[in-house]
Amino acid sequence: MRDASDQADALYERVRHVIPSVEWPVLAGDIAAILELKRRQNAVILAHNYQTPEIFHCVADIVGDSLALARRAMAVNADTILLAGVHFMAETAKLLNPDKTVLIPDLKAGCSLAEAISPEDVRGLRARHPGVPVVTYVNTSAAVKAESDICCTSGNARAVVESLGVPRVIMIPDEYLAQNVAKDTDVEIVSWRGHCEVHERFAARDIRELREAYPGVTVLAHPECPPDVVAEADFAGSTAAMSDYVAHRGPRRVALMTECSMSDNVAVAHPEVEFVRPCNLCPHMKRITLAGLRDALEHNRHEVTVEPRMAERARRAVERMLAV
Numbered sequence: 001m002r003d004a005s006d007q008a009d010a011l012y013e014r015v016r017h018v019i020p021s022v023e024w025p026v027l028a029g030d031i032a033a034i035l036e037l038k039r040r041q042n043a044v045i046l047a048h049n050y051q052t053p054e055i056f057h058c059v060a061d062i063v064g065d066s067l068a069l070a071r072r073a074m075a076v077n078a079d080t081i082l083l084a085g086v087h088f089m090a091e092t093a094k095l096l097n098p099d100k101t102v103l104i105p106d107l108k109a110g111c112s113l114a115e116a117i118s119p120e121d122v123r124g125l126r127a128r129h130p131g132v133p134v135v136t137y138v139n140t141s142a143a144v145k146a147e148s149d150i151c152c153t154s155g156n157a158r159a160v161v162e163s164l165g166v167p168r169v170i171m172i173p174d175e176y177l178a179q180n181v182a183k184d185t186d187v188e189i190v191s192w193r194g195h196c197e198v199h200e201r202f203a204a205r206d207i208r209e210l211r212e213a214y215p216g217v218t219v220l221a222h223p224e225c226p227p228d229v230v231a232e233a234d235f236a237g238s239t240a241a242m243s244d245y246v247a248h249r250g251p252r253r254v255a256l257m258t259e260c261s262m263s264d265n266v267a268v269a270h271p272e273v274e275f276v277r278p279c280n281l282c283p284h285m286k287r288i289t290l291a292g293l294r295d296a297l298e299h300n301r302h303e304v305t306v307e308p309r310m311a312e313r314a315r316r317a318v319e320r321m322l323a324v
């Protein structure tokens with residue numbers, strides 16, 4: 001435990017830019033315990049870019065956007081995968097690792113997009129559009145993935161749509177992602193009415209006001225934002241693409257139209273960049289805490305399982321995406 005606690009103290013150097021020193025002693029105890037539990041239980045933590053900096057930078061083994069987490073989940077060498085993210089991410093990790101134990105600290109960490117569509121809805125869409133393939137955003141339940149031809153993420157949506165070589169696809173459930181992809185491709189896209197409750201709240205007006213208040217600001221938007229927001233931004237891309245933009249294009253002042261922790265996590269690696277924060281919190285991502293991660297490892301809960309026959313069909317759609 002001594003080693004883990006020394007390690008936890010050393011980690012503060014990495015995050016001091018975004019975590020006030022008064023908060024650190026409370027976090028350090030949980031961090032040390034989690035590092036020790038991971039070692040003892042041969043567990044790895046996968047964390048999405050929207051996790052808070054103490055999770056993202058101090059206890060996670062693998063971090064990234066939904067696509068990176070799915071790809072890296074395929075090659076995990078551990079007995080247990082603990083997901084610091086939302087439920088569909090844990091399900092995807094389980095689909096790709098049927099023999100491993102997959103845990104999530106809070107089973108209620110859902111997603112408004114995953115809630116927006118059911119397997120029956122997908123069957124209804126197929127009946128209305130016979131022969132048109134179904135491209136399903138990973139932000140869905142395994143039951144919906146099982147009804148789909150192929151999955152996509154915000155990082156590969158256009159490539160997946162075009163990989164099918166057809167004139168028309170059904171793209172579910174994010175209406176705005178579908179509209180944003182439709183602008184960049186000749187493939188006709190039939191969309192659904194799902195929205196991300198975090199990104200739908202941004203407005204094009206917010207960006208115009210930001211540009212006035214912060215001259216020279218570079219605005220990056222997630223493609224789950226409404227199309228007029230994306231049109232007003234300087235760049236649109238997945239959370240990984242936004243992070244890469246900051247790393248490689250070196251903007252001086254940046255606004256990320258996305259979840260709040262994203263700016264904190266990118267700021268850790270780029271203290272020289274000024275982050276303007278017009279962000280929205282994702283209540284589902286924020287259900288995951290250090291205390292919850294520690295509890296999950298201590299009590300081996302909450303296990304995420306997928307019924308084997310459904311898992312086989314859902315896995316096919318995810319693997320087909322990963323092959324694109």
Ligand code: 13P
Pocket residue numbers: 049064065066067139153154155196224237238239240
């Ligand atoms: P990406 O990390 O794939 O861009 O997705 C964002 C998101 O909202 C995940 O919940």
Ligand code: SF4
Pocket residue numbers: 086110111112113114139196197198199224259282283284285
């Ligand atoms: Fe779902 Fe939006 Fe939260 Fe991502 S940010 S988990 S898409 S509600």
